[in-house]
Structure formats: structure tokens, C-alpha cells
Amino acid sequence: GAVVSQHPSWVICKSGTSVKIECRSLDFQATTMFWYRQFPKQSLMLMATSNEGSKATYEQGVEKDKFLINHASLTLSTLTVTSAHPEDSSFYICSASAAVDIFTEAFFGQGTRLTVV
Amino acid sequence: RKEVEQDPGPFNVPEGATVAFNCTYSNSASQSFFWYRQDCRKEPKLLMSVYSSGNEDGRFTAQLNRASQYISLLIRDSKLSDSATYLCVVNWAGNMLTFGGGTRLMVKP
Numbered sequence: 001g002a003v004v005s006q007h008p009s010w011v012i013c014k015s016g017t018s019v020k021i022e023c024r025s026l027d028f029q030a031t032t033m034f035w036y037r038q039f040p041k042q043s044l045m046l047m048a049t050s051n052e053g054s055k056a057t058y059e060q061g062v063e064k065d066k067f068l069i070n071h072a073s074l075t076l077s078t079l080t081v082t083s084a085h086p087e088d089s090s091f092y093i094c095s096a097s098a099a100v101d102i103f104t105e106a107f108f109g110q111g112t113r114l115t116v117v
Numbered sequence: 118r119k120e121v122e123q124d125p126g127p128f129n130v131p132e133g134a135t136v137a138f139n140c141t142y143s144n145s146a147s148q149s150f151f152w153y154r155q156d157c158r159k160e161p162k163l164l165m166s167v168y169s170s171g172n173e174d175g176r177f178t179a180q181l182n183r184a185s186q187y188i189s190l191l192i193r194d195s196k197l198s199d200s201a202t203y204l205c206v207v208n209w210a211g212n213m214l215t216f217g218g219g220t221r222l223m224v225k226p
Binding site for chain 2: 005043109
């Protein structure tokens with residue numbers, strides 16, 4: 001199946017610093033990528049939808065100035081957590097789909113475990 | 118009410134048992150449905166897609182009941198390796214996936 005690569009797989013950073021997470025579709029072009037966050041023992045929660053060449057659409061309650069999303073090409077989307085705080089510690093996962101209809105599965109990156117100390 | 122609801126479990130079953138999970142969804146316009154499996158600290162991976170009334174893949178059977186707005190996943194002859202969290206996923210617009218809270222399965226020897 002299609003491959004989505006996410007990097008880094010884990011990162012530890014100090015409070016107040018920024019962290020960038022990359023999500024790449026390796027063998028297909030992803031017009032749309034999605035960013036999710038998952039806290040321990042909870043399900044994935046959609047943070048934002050990233051469209052190539054345009055501004056991301058954020059879900060209610062997600063601060064767009066804190067979670068900067070850039071989707072500069074059809075194969076790369078980045079999520080930058082700015083001025084990270086311990087409460088931002090979580091598992092962040094991206095997903096991408098090559099399809100334009102709703103019947104094709106989405107492929108997920110390996111996830112990034114962020115720990116803010 | 119959550120858009121996609123699942124019994125969180127955990128379901129503790131012995132090897133060889135048959136276990137079933139249900140998932141209800143609130144949006145009647147939902148058109149595609151999936152079961153994903155997520156292992157601890159890993160990304161979700163597609164287990165089965167459910168397009169019409171249901172489908173079967175080996176030990177796994179997924180069914181869709183549009184009238185009652187639920188989908189189910191049946192696992193026969195459970196293996197230790199089936200231990201994971203099973204996520205019910207519903208797609209109702211474009212590629213907007215809505216995840217259920219997941220059902221945790223633990224298969225014991």
C-alpha cells in the first residue's frame with residue numbers, strides 16, 4: 001500500500017521552544033493531509049486539514065497560531081508546535097489520501113511522540 | 118452524543134474465542150466505514166473497509182446496518198496477536214475521517 005513517512009518519530013523539547021514535524025507521502029501525491037493528536041488512552045482527534053497550496057482548516061478549539069501547518073507541495077506537509085508547553089505533550093499523527101472520493105482508505109504516518117519538559 | 122461511539126472495553130478473551138465489537142454513528146449521511154487496528158504507541162492501520170452490507174476477510178467479518186446506523190466487527194478464533202485497539206472510522210464528507218474512541222481487545226493464552 002501507499003507509504004506515508006513522518007519524522008521525527010519522537011522528540012523531547014524544552015518548554016517555550018518550537019518543534020517541527022514532517023509528513024511525506026512517498027509514492028503518491030496527497031492533495032489533502034490531516035493532522036491528528038492522540039492523548040494517552042484516548043482516540044485520535046482531528047486537529048486540522050491541510051490542503052496543498054492553501055491555508056489549513058483547523059478544528060474548533062485548535063489554535064492556528066500555535067499549531068502552524070504548511071502544505072507546500074503535494075508530498076509534504078509540516079506541523080510546527082510553537083512555544084511548546086508540557087500540556088502539548090502528545091502523540092501526533094498525520095494521514096494522507098490519494099483519492100478524491102470517500103471510499104479510499106487513508107494512510108497514516110508512523111506518528112511523532114512529543115514530550116515537552 | 119459523540120459522532121462515532123464504541124464500547125471502550127477492554128474485552129478480555131481466551132485464545133480461540135469469538136469476539137464482536139459494535140460501533141454506532143450519528144450522521145445518517147455517512148457513506149464509507151472502516152475498521153482500523155492500532156497497536157500501542159503505533160499508527161492506526163487499516164483492517165477492513167465496509168462498503169455495503171459488509172465483508173469478510175479470513176477470521177474477520179465486518180457488517181454494516183444503515184437502518185440502525187451501526188457497524189460491527191467479528192473476530193473468530195482469536196489469536197494472541199489480535200490484541201490491540203480497534204478503531205471504528207466513519208467518512209461522511211470528502212476524506213474527513215471521524216474516529217470512534219476505540220475498543221481494546223486483550224487475547225489471553
